[in-house]
Amino acid sequence: MTNNTISVTETVITPQAMLEHWQGHRRLTRRTIEAFPEDKLFGYSVGGMRSFSELITEITDIASNGILGIVTGKWKRVEELDHYGPTAAPATKAAILEHWDEITADIDTLWPQIPAERFQEVDKAFGRYEGIISDLLLYFIDNEIHHRGQGYVYLRTLGIEPPAFWNRD
């Protein structure tokens, strides 16, 4: 074994498994968006928090610009992201879902272009968040889970059953 190989037993997650993990969560988030009545996506929240559409804008911002940053090494600055400035976010549920699906396709297209050693490289996401790429990626996914869980509470207060958490199909 040379220095640039390790035993397979040191691997917890492969790139392919990580892509599937992310897209599985994104399928669940898509179903959560679908579960919201159109008006409640935009004009409703709990505890003075952002509406679910605003949380989704943060998630789509991070996903679409995050995959680009990972592949190219070039990052939009935090201040340039939609959810920090005057938002150009989609204004209807259908448009949000369409945008969502574009990002899903982009991620599938761009992922194989990530040089495998890239996952262990240190980079500074959005000009601010420094870490190795695999940790940044987990952060993107964790942030989505976190905000989607909040959407579940919004749905519960509306008397709507959220999608099954365990289902990632």
Place this chain on the structure above:
Amino acid sequence: MTNNTISVTETVITPQAMLEHWQGHRRLTRRTIEAFPEDKLFGYSVGGMRSFSELITEITDIASNGILGIVTGKWKRVEELDHYGPTAAPATKAAILEHWDEITADIDTLWPQIPAERFQEVDKAFGRYEGIISDLLLYFIDNEIHHRGQGYVYLRTLGIEPPAFWNRD
């Protein structure tokens, strides 16, 4: 390169990074428990959901029995977990935090006993959830993030600022 080695470039997350990822999230969840006033941990929820202490019982159940199952291959059945039956969960905030810290220590002690190839083995967590160990582990962590995010909403409705999501120290 032989069949039982792969290039380091195929690794996204190492066992050590996965442990740190989990414990970082557990530190954040601990701070979220601490942020709740004692009475609101037990008697309060939003949208007819479970109280945060009940969500925490689910999380501690999964963590404490999950690490044992991963290490030993022996799993409590779902029906035997505290949060499914008459709960023996701690009844005060101090006792919850003490139990939390015991599990933190247990995970640190048991983790190095996981045979490295174990992460790719198929098992059936709690007698019900089948998958490779690394996916089961991610599921445990994702479930914690999901419910903790719901606790953030509870805190917001109480006018309490939740801990910073990005801080895993």
